[in-house]
Amino acid sequence: MRIPALVIAAAMIIAIPAQAKATYVKKAQDAGFPEVKNCTACHVGTPKKGGELTERGKFLEKTKAEKKAAEVDLAWLKGYKGK
Numbered sequence: 669m670r671i672p673a674l675v676i677a678a679a680m681i682i683a684i685p686a687q688a689k690a691t692y693v694k695k696a697q698d699a700g701f702p703e704v705k706n707c708t709a710c711h712v713g714t715p716k717k718g719g720e721l722t723e724r725g726k727f728l729e730k731t732k733a734e735k736k737a738a739e740v741d742l743a744w745l746k747g748y749k750g751k
Contacts, residue, residue, distance in 0.1 A: 696742045704745075723750045 696704035707715045710725030721729060724745070731737075731744045 692740075692742065696745060699742050699745065701742070701745050704742075724748060 693704055693706060693709070696709070703709065708722070710722055710728060712720040712722060727748045727750065728740045728742075728744060731747070732740050
């Protein structure tokens with residue numbers, strides 16, 4: 669009986685980060701950027717802390733550093749001039 673509970677707990681732990689990242693896609697689309705369809709709009713491959721970023725992702729990280737913000741604000745994409 670313990671094994672199924674462990675499997676369910678592990679699945680929930682794995683699913684939480686995936687759901688958290690999906691909120692960025694929704695926020696970007698809600699902010700008027702329908703071209704942001706998944707994580708690869710800003711990340712190369714699977715997003716992970718310290719992973720490689722696309723030009724859009726680099727723009728957001730640079731803006732975050734300039735503003736000394738705790739998190740990326742997807743409204744900043746209004747200032748992004750790339751594709």
